[in-house]
Amino acid sequence: MSEHLLEVRGIDAYYGPIQALREVSLHVDKGEIVTLIGANGAGKTTLLNTLFGNPRALVGHILFRGEEITRLPTYQIAKRGLALVPEGRHIFPGMTVEENLVMGTIPVGMEHADEDRQAMFELFPRLEERRDQRAGTLSGGEQQMLAIARALMARPEMILLDEPSLGLAPLVVKRIFEVLREIAGLGKTIFLVEQNANHALKLADRGYVLVNGVIELQGSGKELLGNPQVRQAYLGGH
Numbered sequence: 001m002s003e004h005l006l007e008v009r010g011i012d013a014y015y016g017p018i019q020a021l022r023e024v025s026l027h028v029d030k031g032e033i034v035t036l037i038g039a040n041g042a043g044k045t046t047l048l049n050t051l052f053g054n055p056r057a058l059v060g061h062i063l064f065r066g067e068e069i070t071r072l073p074t075y076q077i078a079k080r081g082l083a084l085v086p087e088g089r090h091i092f093p094g095m096t097v098e099e100n101l102v103m104g105t106i107p108v109g110m111e112h113a114d115e116d117r118q119a120m121f122e123l124f125p126r127l128e129e130r131r132d133q134r135a136g137t138l139s140g141g142e143q144q145m146l147a148i149a150r151a152l153m154a155r156p157e158m159i160l161l162d163e164p165s166l167g168l169a170p171l172v173v174k175r176i177f178e179v180l181r182e183i184a185g186l187g188k189t190i191f192l193v194e195q196n197a198n199h200a201l202k203l204a205d206r207g208y209v210l211v212n213g214v215i216e217l218q219g220s221g222k223e224l225l226g227n228p229q230v231r232q233a234y235l236g237g238h
């Protein structure tokens, strides 16, 4: 049994002969905001994808709510209450905002769709204004909001986000991080992968630093923000 909401124990993952994750262990407790920071190619996206079974962890264990999910099919992992906002958003560009939200209900069914869509429109008023607009014509920031809202439509207990601030203007980035705090306030647990270490560590209760597939450092957001190694490598040395 694990007391953590999510617990990753010593996982290795490979792409063919290339090892992308080495003995990665971490945990996220209920209600926490935890961030994983690391440079390009460190293995951040691989870790999130491994949680969903692609690639599979060849060694080690992944537990969610105390139950092993390491070898479950992806759709069953989603049904258990984990949702991923993938890198690059992957919204359906030809569908409207509203249709994209409906797609988010797939793991749980349509029972609460109307109520939950309304809740998303309250959280993201911009999406309500654009409910009939094709998602591919939204701005980058709006698309990111839609990707987050779509993930929330599955009523996850925990939401995993892969670089939600990537490529967005500073004001939009600020808004994204505010939204994450609001989502945490709704009782969701958050695991956030970011290259924007400054924003992420300020938001997070705790953080991990991934270097070449290995967790090199961990600590509270505050500790990591003040760590000279982190400052040098991820905060431009300031």
Ligand SMILES: Nc1ncnc2c1ncn2[C@@H]1O[C@H](COP(=O)(O)OP(=O)(O)OP(=O)(O)O)[C@@H](O)[C@H]1O
Residues within 6 Å of the ligand: 015, 018, 020, 038, 039, 040, 041, 042, 043, 044, 045, 046, 047, 087, 195
């Ligand atoms: N499908 C794949 N096939 C082969 N190698 C891959 C594949 N996906 C990722 N890799 C390799 O695995 C390593 C980790 O990549 P990953 O995408 O997890 O890094 P990342 O930390 O998310 O980087 P970024 O910040 O650029 O998104 C890299 O060396 C990458 O080239």
Ligand SMILES: [Mg+2]
Residues within 6 Å of the ligand: 044, 045, 046, 087, 162
């Ligand atoms: Mg990535």
